[in-house]
Amino acid sequence: xxxxxxxxxxxxxxxxxxxxxxxxxxxxxxxxxxxxxxxxxxxxxxxxxxxxxxxxxxxxxxxxxxxxxxxxxxxxxxxxxxxxxxxxxxxxxxxxxxxxxxxxxxxxxxxxxxxxxxxxxxxxxxxxxxxxxxxxxxxxxxxxxxxxxxxxxxxxxxxxxxxxxxxxxxxxxxxxxxxxxxxxxxxxxxxxxxxx
Numbered sequence: 001x002x003x004x005x006x007x008x009x010x011x012x013x014x015x016x017x018x019x020x021x022x023x024x025x026x027x028x029x030x031x032x033x034x035x036x037x038x039x040x041x042x043x044x045x046x047x048x049x050x051x052x053x054x055x056x057x058x059x060x061x062x063x064x065x066x067x068x069x070x071x072x073x074x075x076x077x078x079x080x081x082x083x084x085x086x087x088x089x090x091x092x093x094x095x096x097x098x099x100x101x102x103x104x105x106x107x108x109x110x111x112x113x114x115x116x117x118x119x120x121x122x123x124x125x126x127x128x129x130x131x132x133x134x135x136x137x138x139x140x141x142x143x144x145x146x147x148x149x150x151x152x153x154x155x156x157x158x159x160x161x162x163x164x165x166x167x168x169x170x171x172x173x174x175x176x177x178x179x180x181x182x183x184x185x186x187x188x189x190x191x192x193x194x195x196x
Contacts, residue, residue, distance in 0.1 A: 003140045006031070006038040006091065009147040010107070016047045016160040017084040022167045023179055029094070029112055030084050031146050037085045040112055040144050042094035044164055050097055051160035054108065054153050061101050061150070070106050071150030075158035092142050108153040114141035 008014065008031040018025040027047050030039045061069045095115030102109055148156065168177035173187040 002138055004142040006142070006144045008033050008038070008145070010152070011146055011148065013080065013085075014110075014146050014148055014152060014156055015080055015084070016051070016156065016163050018163055018166075019084070019088060023177065025167065027163070028084060028088060028090070029144065030088070031144065032085055038091055038144055039084065039088045040092055040094050040114075041090050042097075042112070044167070046094060046097065047160050048164045050099070050110070051157040051164070053099060054110075054157040057099060057101055057108070058150060058153055058157075061103075069150065072154050075154040076151065079155060079159055079162070081159075091144070094144075095141070102147070105147070107147045107149060110144075110146045110148070112144045114143065116141045 011031040011033045013030075013032040015030055016027065017030060018027050020026055025044070026041055027044050028039045028041050029047075030037060032038075058071050062071050065071075092114035094112045096113045098111045098113075100109045101107075168179060170176065171178050171183065171185055171187075174185050176183060176185070
């Protein structure tokens with residue numbers, strides 16, 4: 001069976017978003033174009049890392065081009081704050097992600113590949129299985145591939161960071177997230193700290 005690639009070149013919309021209440025949110029990447037939508041789930045840390053890497057890569061593109069690249073220094077003032085497109089049908093859970101800048105088309109390429117569990121009897125077998133997985137383009141796991149402009153990439157990164165930061169507030173002592181009912185704070189020797 002050949003690899004399933006969900007390609008958006010370019011999407012009408014590419015965003016990170018969540019479903020659920022803070023502390024129980026599920027994070028998604030969602031691409032929409034011409035009446036079709038692809039949603040893939042991932043971890044909060046993956047969303048945050050992707051947003052940070054996008055900003056770093058765009059800053060590097062601007063630096064190397066001497067400011068001539070069509071990349072804004074900051075995201076536009078009118079961010080996309082709309083919710084994810086419904087219904088949200090998860091195509092797969094993201095395992096690995098990659099991004100690159102295509103200098104010929106002035107586009108950022110973002111790839112999110114499905115999580116794959118590898119079985120091996122030894123570390124050497126596991127390394128061999130990982131190598132085969134990376135080289136097997138034809139029969140690899142499903143992938144979402146999005147090609148977006150520098151403007152869209154900056155806007156994606158800003159929204160993604162806003163979504164990550166919209167969760168539970170951090171404890172002022174230990175920085176762990178506070179649930180509405182509080183949490184057991186390690187800095188308070190295990191005493192419950194309230195959200196108030």
